[in-house]
Amino acid sequence: MPDTILVVVEQREGKLNRVSWETITAGQAIAAATGWTLEAAVVGGTASTFAAEVAAKKVGKVYAVESPKLEPYTPDAFAAALKQLLTAKQPKLVLMPHTYQVRDFVPKLATAMGRAVISDCIGFKHENGKLVFTRQMFQGKLAADVSFNSDAPWFATFQNGAFRGDKAEDGASPAPIETVAADIADGVIRNKPQEAFKEAKQAVDLTQAEVIVAVGRGIKEQKNIEIAKQLADALGADLAASRPICDNGWLPMDRQIGSSGQTVAPKVYLALGISGAIQHIVGMKGSRTIIAVNKDSEAPIFEIADYAIIGNLFDIVPPLTEEVKKVKAELAK
Amino acid sequence: MKILVCMKQVPQKDAPLKLNETAAWIREDVSYEVNEPDAFALEEALRQREKHKGEVVVITSGPARAQQVLREALAKGADRAIHLEDNAFVGLDAFNTAKAFAAAIKDEQFDLIFTGLQSDDYGYAQTGVILAELLGWPHATIIMQIEKNDTGIRVKRELEAGFFQFVDMPLPAVLTIQSGINKLRYATLIGIKQAKNKPIRKVALAEVQSAIGENLQKIERLYVPQKTKKTEHIEGSPVEIAKKLVDKLRNELRVL
Ligand SMILES: Cc1cc2nc3c(=O)[nH]c(=O)nc-3n(C[C@H](O)[C@H](O)[C@H](O)COP(=O)(O)OP(=O)(O)OC[C@H]3O[C@@H](n4cnc5c(N)ncnc54)[C@H](O)[C@@H]3O)c2cc1C
């Protein structure tokens, strides 16, 4: 039997999570490089209802792992159900998107099987028959190629955006779907999750903003936010921030950009004193032009910046604000 | 409540990093600080102790320098500390780090174990969940609030895209704490003084060696990521930079 890759896709309330397609693309790429077979699994209360959507992609087979106990999601039930599937099907490599839900259960699942997860990968390499996964370390300042040093199954999760979901190839004909009833004993599930909810309604919608001035921890103190605000006012831009700024209460939560904040795509995104951690980048990398001011020439934000200004924001920003005002005043004449 | 807090020492956020001779790890002559979410985890443990009484114990694994993290935690109010002290701990994967912790605390009975949601150096986002599985305890991740109740605890999990969720769970349990769950306190002068008399139990590698094995994942090489985007540098004095940038904003990007 050839080795298989199993992609476990993610769904919420019967809707497939967009990043699932990215993981399918990753699986297809690894299958092409290694010659291994690709299969997929959907997990949930009524997984078979959306298995067909996955079966339309170029995969050998889709498992619909079902049990009423898989709804709502709990790490205990998901780890139990997937352990059964993996033990029965014995894939070589198990791939998942690095979502909050996967982070919540995959280390438990792998540990229960005595295996490891290479987490939050951004790519893979197949070198001389050896599969290595690339992941960021030190908050994106360095990258590492990591290999498995254990028997299969190997687990790897891919970072949001690491592969293009729209590049997932369709199959010539729908893949067969096998429904697998997960047997989850009473007492396995210990957590009782309540309904998901959103905190107070968002007062600020930055998704339509044309120009955004975003501040990060480089601003140092709450009172210095004013410096960024003045620039934003001069530009007619919206003010936004990285998470620590909102955690500190220096700006309200609804101005936070990133994986736990808003996702924006303005014409111009001006990042002041933001290091460029992936959780921030996912929220703003769709911006048409990114301008970054940072005193550290190796800050990861410069990897995605169109314009880089290496320097102290306290030196750079005030004259910039003045220049914007001056030019605007001239234009108004 | 008896709470264990896992606190890791990591290179300071803006420390310039250089590869060592093996090119599989960094040169360790940089400044270090406590992993950010771990500081929030400690603060939360101290607050829970203030409400419900009990004990806060902090644990770290790493070389002698990592003791600094424990000293700071004791100064902020932790009762005692455990230091798995050896250079070799730096190179362990999350699976083995969790195994070493489980071995080091086997004679203790905690109600709760807190870890940060991920480390700034490795960024595995796994150690807490693995530890829970090794202990056979339930866990919850990315926690923003903890309330004790009659049957256990109710925690608030952060989900993606601005969603949250309450989860009821029994004790003992492992929670991975998100930055921003609370406001950090500073160590007081008295606290720093008192910390000198608080116990730090040292655990040598030999004591936990039988519990750990070979790493299940191996860093083949570490490197500076290749840039894929063409970036234009804007240089000069601040005033020159302002002029160049405003020119771009106006004539190329057309937002002025
Ligand atoms: C599950 C999870 C979800 C998260 N969600 C989000 C999210 O939604 N949004 C988000 O932003 N983060 C999020 N984070 C946090 C993220 O990982 C980073 O910690 C955060 O983005 C860092 O913010 P920062 O860049 O402002 O601070 P730092 O990383 O501390 O960077 C500060 C930067 O300022 C520079 N600097 C300092 N002084 C100056 C100066 N005088 N002039 C110029 N530059 C200067 C420094 O060189 C440094 O690069 C999340 C993390 C996790 C684990």
Ligand SMILES: Nc1ncnc2c1ncn2[C@@H]1O[C@H](COP(=O)(O)O)[C@@H](O)[C@H]1O
């Ligand atoms: N060597 C260590 N010493 C103390 N705590 C650790 C260590 N490694 C991991 N942790 C804890 O586990 C959390 C998650 O780390 P990681 O799994 O590496 O992302 C950290 O925030 C710490 O709380």
